[in-house]
Amino acid sequence: MQKKNMPRWKVFLAILSLLLTILIWQRGLQESFDRPSVTPKLALNQREIALLAYPSLPNSISPLLVGEDPELGLKNTLRELDQGQTGNRERLLLATLAISEDEKRSLLADTFQEKDLNTVRETLLDSLDQKDNFQILIDRIQDQQSDPLLYRMSCLAIGGEPDICVDERVSRNMAFRLLFSQLLPLLAILMGLLLFLRQGWLYLRNANSPWPEINFLPLSTVDMVLLIAGGFVVLGELVSPLIAMPFSDLITREIASPVKESLKVLIGYAAMTVPPLIILRQQISHLRIKVLSMEWLQWGGRSFAKSAVDALKGWLMVMPFVLLVSWLTTLFFGDPGGSNPLLDMVLSSKNYSALSILLITTVVMAPLFEELIFRGVLLPALVKKQGRVLSVLVSALIFALAHLSVGEMPPLFVLGIGLALLRLSSGRLLPCVLMHSLWNGVTFANLLILSA
Structure with a gap:
């Protein structure tokens, strides 16, 4: 009707x-399809957090959360990014990660500790073909709070000691972030699967x-x-x-x-x-x-x-x-x-x-x-x-x-x-x-x- x-x-x-x-x-x-995806940015941020958190994580769970080599993980993620997704900061990070161990050993640790930036600049520019980028990098070193990860990687790249380059407060904060973003979802997944299996068991027994x-x-x-x-x-x-x-x-x-x-x-x-x-x-x-x-x-x-x-x-x-x-x-x-x-x-x-x-x-x-x-x-x-x-x-x-x-x-x-x-x-x-x-x-x- x-x-x-x-x-x-x-x-x-x-x-x-x-x-x-x-x-x-x-x-x-x-x-x-033309809108950008947040997935690459999330992956990059997670790799950066993992690298910053690494010094504060217990050895027993560190491989589970950050892998065996967090620096290598970040380097690979940076290399996988499209050109449109990388800025000067990402290129600087990749440059610091790409410095070989021989080049790192050739840079004097006491140079950075004394904050003789002119000497550091000369050393970097002589050893690396990254003049324009590293000019900016050295300027960024003067302000530790501007970018904790860039500071840490550039500090280590020019031979700084870990106790100088690693900010323990930042590392602990990032460790908490990492634990929350990875362990809690894992716990929720396990609980969800158990609840689902229980629901299935009740269904099979006609007890729902x-x-x-x-x-x-x-x-x-x-x-x-x-x-x-x-x-x-x-x-x-x-x-x-x-x-x-x-x-x-x-x-x-x-x-x-x-x-x-x-x-x-x-x-x-x-x-x-x-x-x-x-x-x-x-x-x-x-x-x-x-x-x-x-x-x-x-x-x-x-x-x-x-x-x-x-x-x-x-x-x-x-x-x-x-x-x-x-x-x-x-x-x-x-x-x-x-x-x-x-x-x-x-x-x-x-x-x-x-x-x-x-x-x-x-x-x-x-x-x-x-x-x-x-x-x-x-x-x-x-x-x-x-x-x-x-x-x-x-x-x-x-x-x-x-x-x-x-x-x-x-x-x-x-x-x-x-x-x-x-x-x-x-x-x-x-x-x-x-x-x-x-x-x-x-x-x-x-x-x-x-x-x-």
């Missing part, structure tokens, strides 16, 4: 929105609790296409930025970078959420349901502690598979690039105000909005029409495609599956919001830890 009464203009808009969405997503995915009934909004297929394709993609991802950019430029005109760029991201994301929320409100207005109705969306806010525990378990169980898919993607296809520009903003920013704004966007706004659309509205409607298995896969695929990144699509697809299964197994939306927020928050924290 509902299909017969569907207005033709509505069907036409749905078809048009779907066609435009295909074009937008195709172009967005193609353009993602039955999944609860899922409420769904009585929206037609045409309504869902208009919401996702028309509201989220066409109006949200294409039209809203055209309106939001002049507005954000006006608001942030007197604000300095990088806070300015962070505010633009926040305003742009907020603007993107408006069209689909308006469409959703209009679609359910005749049902007398509020857009954020706790009853229909099954938020489950009254049992926050249980939702938090479910979110943590879901995050732990999905993380090994997301990391595995990411690793396999890189292994077979290389780094396709196309990282979310926001990742590089977090990785490069040192401004606490800018980082706080980005944190609100990624850890609060994005999980709330995306879970409302994908697991609050889309998934239950698909389950009603297609069953659980196909609905989980379809909703996860749409979730991954919506981020417009070829490189991030496989892991996001797996993450979407995990979020969908959590929604169905818990019967509540809040655990999905918390799990999504936890995932983004951990990613955010890891970028800060590995930031240069």
